[in-house]
Amino acid sequence: MDASIFTIQPNAAEPIYRQLLGQLGRMIAGGQLAPGERLPSVREVAGHHAINPMTVSRAYGLAESEGLLERRRGVGMVVATQAAPAAGDQARMALLEPAARELVRQARELELPIESVLKRITSLWEG
Amino acid sequence: MDASIFTIQPNAAEPIYRQLLGQLGRMIAGGQLAPGERLPSVREVAGHHAINPMTVSRAYGLAESEGLLERRRGVGMVVATQAAPAAGDQARMALLEPAARELVRQARELELPIESVLKRITSLWEG
């Protein structure tokens, strides 16, 4: 399994296990991780990103209790079969809402024109 | 002085003093707070938002050490006279960069079409 599916920023304000959890949720909702698909093991992820295995384990555990992942004996963690498989646009959009609202709030405080903001977003998207 | 220039979300993950600090930085860069302008006193802000004065003081103190604010003895805090006075669009855009990158990353993980994202942003902007 590829442990590099995750992007970790060790010094970010958001705790590592939350970064993992958030990415898991979005990648499952977006369909990049399909139901039944195996996840990289705790050790792989921890080793690859040089973080504490307990941190990865915690993220997986929380994902399990949220119904995102399932524990398969002798196999490891897999994407839950009943996990919303590539939820509709509307549902996925809802997951983006917090980030979108925060962006707009900050842009307002900076008194930036909406056009510049949209342009920058598009540029980042394509980059 | 209007203590309501700040917006506080007590339950957000971001600590209160950081919310204040971030808003200060953006409002100064955006020109909503002009160099030399007086800020609401620590006690006013604390009273208005029902938070501890020390929390506000902490934000003001950090803003001072970042060069955003200046302490005028016996007067209070004012926007630093050498603070980026309505910095150029480019500089202000830079302050939005982290939020923009985060949004794009999440949108990618959700495999959302860029059009939907831009539409939602525009809608939030106008709302």
Place this chain on the structure above:
Amino acid sequence: MDASIFTIQPNAAEPIYRQLLGQLGRMIAGGQLAPGERLPSVREVAGHHAINPMTVSRAYGLAESEGLLERRRGVGMVVATQAAPAAGDQARMALLEPAARELVRQARELELPIESVLKRITSLWEG
């Protein structure tokens, strides 16, 4: 960890957290604290000097925001790996500049002969 690396003067005009911050900066620049080296924990320092943990935490936090220290999650604070590792004589001398200027200014106001001043400094150094 040795919590006694710091010297605290509770009755000095300089606030405790500033004393700690200043000493940290000089000991790192002087090489007494090497990059990567672990610092005594907040609780150790607080207990050893009978001061409030928050006071120590404040010093550590400021040192972090100045780039002197780094926070290692679950480990504690360590000297920043990119912190001036035994900066050159010149750079270290610069940190002494304020104290040196203040001394000279006072000596001038006292109209003391330079020789006496140098002699006293040497004597204190050796003492």
Place this chain on the structure above:
Amino acid sequence: MDASIFTIQPNAAEPIYRQLLGQLGRMIAGGQLAPGERLPSVREVAGHHAINPMTVSRAYGLAESEGLLERRRGVGMVVATQAAPAAGDQARMALLEPAARELVRQARELELPIESVLKRITSLWEG
């Protein structure tokens, strides 16, 4: 009277009235201000340095209560006639002691060679 006998640093950590008080004490001990000599008025000093008259008044008042100055009706403040007139080297050296000790302590923390320190002091003296 020349209001520029004082050197004021409005943003220094040391409060303004203390800066004034310290300079007064040293200049009297050093003989730059002779017993009976008139001091610049509160208004002159305040105006010249753009500080609050109350601050100057406070320094003068404290100096008076320390026996450094005397209030002459209709004249203003003058250096006390019984103020140690150009105290002996030893007494004046004592007034320099705090600054000297602080310098040495910082130099030690910086692990600077004594020679460099003495050289810098001499250089500042002559500069």
Place this chain on the structure above:
DNA sequence: GTGGTCTAGACCACG
């Protein structure tokens, strides 16, 4: 175990 945040309240220093 580590540091971080916040509170309530006291007291000080400055103007």
Place this chain on the structure above:
DNA sequence: GTGGTCTAGACCACA
């Protein structure tokens, strides 16, 4: 009136 400092103590988050 202004901000600054410190305390005692609680609670949280992370590893």
